[in-house]
Amino acid sequence: MPTERRTRPGPAAERTDVRKTYKLYVGGAFPRSESGRSYPVYDARGRLLANASKASRKDLRDAVVAARKAVSGWSEATAYNRGQVLYRVAEMLEGRRAQFESEVAGSERVTARRAARLVEQSIDRWVWYAGWTDKIAQITGGANPVAGPYYDFTVPEPTGVVGVLAPQESALLGLISVIAPVVAGGNTAVVICSQERPLPAITLGEVLATSDLPGGVVNLLTGETAEMAPWLAGHMDVNAIDLTGAADGMRTELERAAADNVKRVYRGRESDWTADPGIGRLSAFLEHKTLWHPVGI
Amino acid sequence: MTTWEYAPAPESRDTAGLRSSYGMFIDGAFTGGAATFKSVNPADEEVLAEVAEAGPADVDRAVTAARTAYDRFWSKLPGRERAKYIFRIARLIQERARELAVLESLDNGKPIKESRDVDIPLAAAHFFYYAGWADKLEYAGLGPGPRPLGVAGQVIPWNFPLLMASWKLAPALATGNTCILKPAETTPLTALVLADICRQADLPPGVVNVLPGAGATGQALVEHPGIDKVAFTGSTAVGKEILRKIAGTPKSVTLELGGKAANIIFDDAPIDQAVEGIVNGIFFNQGHVCCAGSRLLLQESIADEVISSLKRRLKTLRLGDPLDKNTDIGAINSAEQLARIVELTDAGDAAGATRWSPECALPDRGYWFAPTVFTDVSQSHRIAREEIFGPVLSVLTFRTPAEAVDKANNTPYGLSAGIWTDKGSRILWMAQRMRAGVVWANTFNRFDPTSPFGGYQESGFGREGGRHGLAAYCAH
């Protein structure tokens, strides 16, 4: 159980754990923070779980660059292909169930049974979104019967780079519920993970890194939300921001900063992540493009 | 060879039913205000009318009226009944079309042929289209039981005064919201006739309120805590200001902002139609169009040919009296806008671009600017980057489709784009890569109530028109 620290060494015969280092996940790689900073992560009872990397605004900047670089490849992949890649992620999540259960239990102070249920729901949520990649255009797009000799149709397209303030409470199901709709729509994501419950996020990063998801499509930063969020909200090369994990006191400031490049702001909130998510989040990060062409001979 | 000059063919000004003063429209009644402002005919600088200016107290009254109408009546009315009111408005616009067209041209300066053939018919069409949605919202793909947001504050620009009012009001009413519309300071008159039309339609008091005024009125409306939704069409700078003001509030917002669209002409384009598309793209409505094709991107191999065809075509444009049925280019809407156009075109000269205009006598009075083409323009010039919002075209060239894409997308805006080529697969390839909400291929500046319109990036968010236009006014 890699995330459990024992207060005393075990008997000499017992094997000593190889502990895991939790780093950032940026551009498909696992760097430490360029600042060299880390911060301790505790479980709900106050026991140290790990030292997590404490990302800086420069790490955030690097993550945006990585996310921007990944936009063309990911958004231009066929919807079928994106669906396959995302489904493959779900398969790999399934294989790491035990690890996620342990991390969720540690992070969220829930019973093992409850943690197992949350992990199942997380995986199912990912599968649900994976199936949307090649369907959403048929739900939100369509042909427009204009009054003239033109063929006119509307298609959804990804917004681009989406900044995501992940839920602070729900360390895995909440996280997946905010990331999956962003990437299923063809966007790339820069995610500021739950400040106090970051460990499942980094494990998710390990899953993503070993899946077929191109590097940079999802970038995961751990550290202080309040320190990084304003930089994310104000970044001129970020197209949209999901405020779900933002504290009430900082939302106004973040929205103001987001206005500088007319970011699409999704005013998400911590909510019952087990409920049917609907397509609200999926739609929030899509643009609709309408193409006209004359009909003639 | 005798030359054949068209005789003046002016539309009668009397048709406009112009009055010397106009009140604001609150709670079903026209009332005066503490202050007034003058609306001026930009074609001759004559004062058309005194118009009541809505102050903060008027905004308050309007919000109360709209809230009351929403709570007590409009939000409870079945969709099929709402629809009939909106159908009535559509019909009344058709019945009063000539009056509205002449009034629009007087107040805005746009050619009567455009107000008559584009603005007014499209305004009626928008109401017709959305009227039919009112009792079909369950089928709009907005999720189960779409609900109205409440009271909408809507701030619109001066370039298509009645049409923009229709784009705002029709979907808001169809979805069960009540509205407070703030028309632009320089073009309030047709919105006030529309208010009268709402009255003729027996629309219940408070469902639609019209508050004339300048920026302060709009700001008071946007910031009023009693509104649930802000819809704004106008400049990107003001759009950002609105976003900052409503930050942290529960207000919903949609924005339709500026643009700097690329109109891309490939060497295999249907050239004569492309030239028409260029002209329509930038000289329609004096270029006072957020989706105007203000950057012409020509494939180098045909650049000279297209520019010479374009210049020949521009020599046939007729600039002058907006009420003359043969006028192609009307007046610039205001002295302020004219000053901005002059400033930016001067910057074009200073940057070393080559300016050309057809020989074209400008009237002595009023605000006028000749159709202008800049060649030798670089991507870095202000005239290639900033929205001029006037009859000014900046011409750039490209060599390959990829270069055209890069240049077209090299802007913080993303409202529209034009693509001209006879090759179908290239159209779709280009269209996929345009970061723009509306892409016109082998046509330009086409609008229809069924067709969603709106921007990417700093051109705003949300769509107007079509099923997508409903989403802007529903909780979902």
Place this chain on the structure above:
Amino acid sequence: MVVESARDDAPAGVDAQQLRRTLFGLSGVDQVGAHARAAALATRSIKKDAKVWALRRAVQMIDLTTLEGADTPGKVRALCAKAQRPDPADPTVPPVAAVCVYPDLVETAVTALRGSPVAVASVATAFPSGRASPATRLADVGDAVAAGAGEIDMVIDRGAFLVGRFNRVYDEITAVKAACGPARLKVILETGELSTLDNVRRASWLALSAGADFIKTSTGKVSPAATPAVALVMLEAVRDFADRTGQQRGVKLAGGIRAAKEAVRYLVMVKEVAGEDWLTPDLFRLGASSLLNDLLMQLTKECTGVYSGPDYFTLD
């Protein structure tokens, strides 16, 4: 026909490949855009002096036409009288440009019009279908010219054009042009059978390249005949041809133009598309019959201020 097609493959008067490349190198025409442009031009409001000028100029541009199996010398003589003095009540109304008849009636028309400025035009080349041997078609031209026709309205072989035997069409036009001698040649494209505006542009360019003095829309026997979009494309063709070669060639619209209002709209199109230079009977014609009386009726209205009626104008 087999013999003909074999001849096509051999080197002919024009390089077939070169001609094909030229025609397919022409810019395409977007039908919707062309229709929109034509419709926009039709919204021009022509009033007062400008209208009177246009009505009178339209009279001068008319090829007053009768092309019926039932035509007789008497009918043609009546038409010639009308052509010279369209409105007996108003001697200031100018004569029309030409009278257009079948070849066998050219002589009658020449006699009737002797001493007048009105030209005699004859259709030829097995009008209207053109479905006869090249020899017969040329003989038809020879007859008309010999009888004194000053203008020849030929039809192209639309079948050959539609299957891409452009050189065959080209060679035939040059042969007819040679047979015309001093007579002016109008080449009828029969645009109603060409189907697309791309074809109209190619056929226009082909005819102009082969030496047509005028390109003409229609025989009047096929519907649609002259349409605003077709006129637009043909006017663009002569404009572009003049740009390329410096030679100004004419356009003749024929078939279905009956109302003065339509004629005025076409003059607007001529002015704004080809240019003011084309507002002359030397470069623009309207092939028509009943149009003339409507022009006269509208002219009378403009002069008297009162709406007139058909009983006040002669049938022919």
